Amino acid sequence: MGRLVGHLTGFLTTMKGLPSSYDKDLQEDKEPLFDASDTLAALLPVLAGLIRSLHVNGKRMHAALDATMLATDLADYLVRRGVPFREAHHKVGEAVKLAEARGVALEELTVEDYQKIAPEFGADVKEVFDFGRSIATHDAVGGTAPASVRAQIERAREVMAAV
Numbered sequence: 092m093g094r095l096v097g098h099l100t101g102f103l104t105t106m107k108g109l110p111s112s113y114d115k116d117l118q119e120d121k122e123p124l125f126d127a128s129d130t131l132a133a134l135l136p137v138l139a140g141l142i143r144s145l146h147v148n149g150k151r152m153h154a155a156l157d158a159t160m161l162a163t164d165l166a167d168y169l170v171r172r173g174v175p176f177r178e179a180h181h182k183v184g185e186a187v188k189l190a191e192a193r194g195v196a197l198e199e200l201t202v203e204d205y206q207k208i209a210p211e212f213g214a215d216v217k218e219v220f221d222f223g224r225s226i227a228t229h230d231a232v233g234g235t236a237p238a239s240v241r242a243q244i245e246r247a248r249e250v251m252a253a254v
Contacts, residue, residue, distance in 0.1 A: 098123035158197040
């Protein structure tokens with residue numbers, strides 16, 4: 092993937108610097124283009140096989156969830172209460188440090204602990220630690236909300252049907 096992104100970045104940089112008339116720089120696009128094509132030709136069948144044989148163990152995935160994964164949601168909670176994101180990020184860092192120092196999970200801190208860090212934390216702060224709710228709040232193109240994921244799947248099916 093790094094190789095493909097590198098080729099894309101190089102090509103986009105070349106295109107950005109071109110004057111409005113013909114330029115020999117476009118002679119330099121062939122080697123990375125052909126290499127990217129060869130890389131994809133080798134990679135896509137492997138990925139297709141991976142997806143066909145993939146088995147998702149939902150219970151193991153759920154067991155591996157850690158409340159620290161919701162740290163950005165915690166910062167967003169503060170932002171919704173008027174705290175600038177930079178400051179909210181810092182306050183959440185303090186909460187993570189406190190939880191680590193106590194050897195507890197982030198959601199095990201008390202409301203009082205959170206309010207000592209920032210008075211903007213309310214009694215409802217524990218609601219942030221709901222993974223389903225977190226997923227549902229990201230309802231945008233490419234987001235994790237179920238409706239968004241369904242739309243992405245439908246779009247992928249349309250693209251594949253057109254091939």
